Amino acid sequence: MEIELRNPNIVMKLSRLGSFHQSKLSFLRSFLREFKNWEYKRDLFELNELGYGTAVYSMRKNSRVYSLICFANELQEDERSDRVIATKWDAAFALHDGVPSKQDIERLREQVPKQEVGRLSCKELTLSRANKSVRIFDHVVENLSQGKQPDIEKLSKVGYLYRTTAVYGSGKFGLADRFRIKNRKEICGPFRLEMMLVYFVRQFTFDQVNHIAKHKNPKKAVTLDLSISRNLGIGNSTGLGMAPFIVNHPVLLNNWILARENALRDIRKIKFVATKDSDLFKTCLKKSIKNITSWNTDSEFQKKKIQSLFNDLNKFIQFIEADFDFSKEFPFNSIYLWIEKNLDEECIEYIVSMMMEPYDDIINPLINQMSAEEEKYFNIPTHRTVAELKEILEKKYSEMLKIDFSQKKNNQKFWFISKNKEEPRISDRFKESGSELEQPLAIARDVNKLYENLSRSKNSSTIDKFLLNNDDLRHIVRRIFVAEKLPYSEIQDNVIGHSLMPIDMLRLKLSFFGVLKFDPKSDKWLRINMFQGAPLPDELKNHKDQWIYNSLN
Amino acid sequence: MKSLSEIETVAKRASKATGYSWGISEEVGKNIRLLEMFGLPGIRNLNEYFDKRKEQKFENLKLIKNENKPTTLQYCPIISGTSFLDQIKSLDNLKEIQFKEIAYPLLFLPFVSRASEIIGKRLFLKLDNNEFLLSFNNNICSNFINDEIIKTANIATIRLLENNDSFSEKEWNQLYKLSEDTFVEESDSLKNTAAGAGLTDND
Structure with a gap:
């Protein structure tokens, strides 16, 4: 045909x-699929009792190593802003090509927290910063230090501990130009290194809350449940x-x-x-409804789109179950042909995405x-x-x-x-x-x-x-x-x-x-969540590609 | 160190700010990136040329002929270069093109380098005493090895080089003969079973 x-x-x-x-x-x-057989390691974790300090995470395969260097700094409440015009953040990150030397870490400690006004070298691939969702972060630390898991309902309303406000790559602020690395097979897909940075940052946020809770109450503290961790992503404020x-x-x-x-x-x-x-x-379709019903937004524009998507999706499931x-x-x-005739654009494209799920050989x-x-x-x-x-x-x-x-x-x-x-x-x-x-x-x-x-x-x-x-x-x-x-x-x-x-x-x-879960804050910017429901680094090897529909919230 | 991506973006924006159109500014961004990648002082020359433009006018060379001479002012290297690049296919049959009085001719050079790639021929560019062999926008050989600003080329000559081998047939044969030492003599039985063997080609 x-x-x-x-x-x-x-x-x-x-x-x-x-x-x-x-x-x-x-x-x-596609980033998680590509890196599923890479060796993940936390190489350095030197934070003080309040969670400030330096950490290094790496992915390694054969002779290739990518290392994320994290700098967590104290930030006054009035200094915390998600606007791109902010100048200080709770944490700043750079993805380094290879294993960073002590000198590299010292150089980056000076530059990375400055973000746009700092200078990176061609040894660095991506750059980012993030702020805590203070309400959620404090709630999690407090509960863990008391030996309890945090309130899942509270967590599900936000969905992350930190949100990034920018992720830079491709030669910005002295970072490596794309041409230097473009022939590497593992980064052949777009934005691979930006995705890697965010994925590492997510793990850092879990390690940081566990660390602070432990120091707060060494005898009683517990670590964040893995199933809860898995259902937290990294937020992102994205503008024009x-x-x-x-x-x-x-x-x-x-x-x-x-x-x-x-x-x-x-x-x-x-x-x-x-x-x-x-x-x-059909399974992905049904499971994904959870992502729609837990999609929180104050935007009337988006609420209408979600409602239309939800109605259309139910109509479609009925069609599939009864008549198809x-x-x-x-x-x-x-x-x-049926969806083009009977459903709105939002749901048409949703189902187009779902159709791809069974077909690794095509995708x-x-x-x-x-x-x-x-x-x-x-x-x-x-x-x-x-x-x-x-x-x-x-x-x-x-x-x-x-x-x-x-x-x-x-x-x-x-x-x-x-x-x-x-x-x-x-x-x-x-x-x-x-x-x-x-x-x-x-x-x-x-x-x-x-x-x-x-x-x-x-x-x-x-x-x-x-x-x-x-x-x-x-x-x-x-x-x-x-x-x-x-x-x-x-x-x-x-x-x-x-x-x-x-x-x-x-x-x-x-x-x-x-x-997932676009949350427009105006017609010019929105909040989103990345990697919610994704396998944790230790679970990458055997992860199922449909993890995105496994989110609990 | 600045990345090439930063260099391209800043050069493009600066060109727009000095009055060039967006399309021309895109060309300049790409060209300065190219110069800096080849180790030539693109940013320095561009900066000084833009400074000069504040106090001095330059002539825009639009239609390229085999001999180009400005009427009163010096040629703008950017507009001359763009014209040369755009018209290169119709200039392909010329052996040599001459330009008199091109300002800041290093800014003209990347257009020639890119033109070399478009027509698939090496171009030899002579800016007074400075010589450049431009090979398909992949490589630049030159006797110009410093970071100087060249303010003017009184005479700029471009020679369009024919695609000739750089070696004699004798030299080629000598090397080819040596390469044959990696071949294995085929036996008769192998010859009889190789592709096409035993079939008639007159069917």
């Missing part, structure tokens, strides 16, 4: 991208910094979405589905195709003609070409880099100043301008000639030729329109990270 990849004009709409959920393709799950990333990395975006679309197509093409596979699909026959040919194709080869070499597409093929470029625009950007930018509402916002923290921000161009320093993210507007200018040029003229007088459109011409080759490289929406929900862009990226 011939099944085509889904139409980018549907998949790449922001409302659809903002409905994506974690899947087997997600980076934190992530949103432009997906516009600025069109090749990477394409490779992520293409992997997902290829997976869906290949699953729809399966003629007969083994009972064990359909059973696993898995023994018929191409059952996943029938399912897909695993796709993981290695999710990294990208943006440089390969950098040079503009200037020998091509105006007619060819126009044709690509008409074919690949038809949705964007329909937007009328003479209307104020379609041109309402602009993206800029803030001076105080060098972070991306969005603002109203008619109310705030600074739009003359706009970042080149207004793709739909610039595509329209390009099309207009191309229409005034001779069709046979080559792009090098066109660029002589259209220098201001060079960045967009480059993108169009990327989109010609890569179908999912472009968000098919207006990211400067008045109705833009930046949260959709954040959710897209975070779903590929593999996070």
Whole structure:
């Protein structure tokens, strides 16, 4: 049966991208699969009785070692802030390439707690910091020191002991450039080293509470129950910094979405589905409802989405249980056609994620195709003609070409880099100043301008000639030729329109990270949880990939 | 030490801040990264050129010919380089291209290096007495080994080198003969059972 990849004009709409959920393709799950046979070790743990000091954790295989160095520092209550503009944190971390020497640790002790104003070396791969969820952290320490386990209900409302506020990699602040390490097989999937850092940090938080409780009451204290630990993740506050990333990395975006679309197509093409596979699909589906019912958020926007997801999912389970026959040919194709007709985007994409669960053989080869070499597409093929470029625009950007930018509402916002923290921000161009320093993210507007200018040029003229007088459109011409080759490289929406929900862009990226329970705090930032339910480092070897549905809370 | 990723980002933003379009600024970011990776003083030259632009104007060379001479001002290395890169396929049939008065020509060099990759030919760039052999954007050989800023190239010449071997046929044969010592003589029975053996090719 011939099944085509889904139409980018549907998949790449922001409302659809903002409905994506974690899947087997997600980076934190593929990270755990890749590192399951690595040797985990806590190499150093020198904390004082209050839990301040230094710790080192490592993963090792053959001659390759990655070490996380943690610095836990005292922080006054009024100094604790999750905003990216904070300058002090409860703990700071760097992932080091190899075994750090004493000199390395001393050097990093000076630099890592400073974060953005510190300097790292090419021996360091990722950098991060985190703050305690003080209420939960203190509750856990207090109970453990009294010989009791903490209140699970209380824990489930938060889901973590610490939350990170940024994780940096790829050459930031002197960290190693990607090209130095890109050929290592174990980090072939995207964001592997960022995932490793967060995973180590999670273990550090458990070790730290156990350590403090023990010192508080050496005779009575107990350690945090492993099943409770397993159901705690690492929180993360994520803001607009992530949103432009997906516009600025069109090749990477394409490779992520293409992997997902290829997976869906290949699953729809399966003629007969083994009972064990359909059973696993149904089991994951039912188990995952727990993740939805325990999804806490104050955001009305998100509450509506969760409710719609919950209703649709129940409708779907009813359909599967009552009316559906898995023994018929191409059952996943029938399912897909049914959900497209009967359910909302949020649930459609949820079920697409679930369909991947039984199929390691389809998913695993796709993981290695999710990294990208943006440089390969950098040079503009200037020998091509105006007619060819126009044709690509008409074919690949038809949705964007329909937007009328003479209307104020379609041109309402602009993206800029803030001076105080060098972070991306969005603002109203008619109310705030600074739009003359706009970042080149207004793709739909610039595509329209390009099309207009191309229409005034001779069709046979080559792009090098066109660029002589259209220098201001060079960045967009480059993108169009990327989109010609890569179908999912472009968000098919207006990211400067008045109705833009930046949260959709954040959710897209975070779903590929593999996070659960998006909790928007506004339309511009959200809290999430990573690794909740994941195996602990000592359990990695034999872990089941469906751990994500085992969460107790 | 600054990472190449930091160098590229800062060079791109600085270029935009001095008035270049985003597209050109992207080219500059990529080029300065390239220069610094090859150990050439990209940041120093770019900084000084941007300083100079505050007080002095430069001419934008748009259409490249085999001989290019500015009317009154010096050529801007960035716009000249972009034009050269964009037009390289139509310049491929020329043997030599000459530019007079290019300001800060080290900033022009990465465009030539990238052009070498696009047309698949080595390009020889001579900036007055400084010589650079640019091989497919993979390698730069040069007699320029210091960290100086080159303020101007009075004459910049680009020679488009034909894809010729750097060795004679005799030298090749000598080495090939030696390589044959790793081969094993096939027996008749093996010859008779090798791929294609025993079939007619006239079917």
